[in-house]
Amino acid sequence: MSGRLVVVGLGPGNPDQITPEARGAVGEATDLFGYGPYVERVELGAHQTRYASDNREEISRASAALEMAASGRHVAVVSGGDAGVFAMAAAVCEAIEHGPQAWRGIDVSVVPGVTAMLAVAARIGAPLGHDFCAMSLSDNLKPWDVIEARLRAVATAGFVIALYNPISRGRPWQLGNAFEILREILPATTPVVFGRAVGRPDERIAVMPVGEADATLADMATCVIIGSAETRIIERDGLPPLVYSPRSAGMLSR
Known part of the structure; x- marks a missing residue:
């Protein structure tokens, strides 16, 4: 049976x-x-x-x-x-x-x-508040040129991007290359969130603009969320910033 x-x-x-x-x-x-x-x-x-x-x-x-x-x-x-x-x-x-x-x-x-992107997003605010996608940067099961093409497509389309498997000892270069691609498309001030081991004792959160994003801050326990051109940071005195993507994305200039 x-x-x-x-x-x-x-x-x-x-x-x-x-x-x-x-x-x-x-x-x-x-x-x-x-x-x-x-x-x-x-x-x-x-x-x-x-x-x-x-x-x-x-x-x-x-x-x-x-x-x-x-x-x-x-x-x-x-x-x-x-x-x-x-x-x-x-x-x-x-x-x-x-x-x-x-x-x-x-x-x-x-x-x-x-899933990791939801835990990271909840810790920092609401970066997934509008349209988003999730991608793995691992090229174990798909070629790197496919990853590059998808990064360009979703960044151009205005999606927030959650990156899984961003870096490893065997492929330490891929997240850096991804940032180079995104810098060609996104404003340099676009927020990037590094969320490592969220909810565990070794949790680490860092927020920086894509123009300054440092790939060495990530490891395989990290989920990286790259905002869209409309993702915002709210600075708060004595408190961590809030990162969010407005629900009305794409309509701000109308």
């Missing part, structure tokens, strides 16, 4: 930001699969077993979880943030599409979580 598989987003790292639905789904599972640092966030019950793997093993992780679910187990695959945003929900779907026919009969569900 086929078991169940649930894909769960654990939020950006603060235990208070795990939704009750996600907490319940993880607690009901017998077997938990995930990238090591994410699955280690879960406190195991006596009925549970943890299976940790490397960050670049998404498809093999999904396949192992599906195989176990097909044997009748109740399996949870966990992700940081939201499982459907550059995370394991897509990997599970891909594994099902290309895997054995039996996997299509597994009871699969996805539980949403608080």
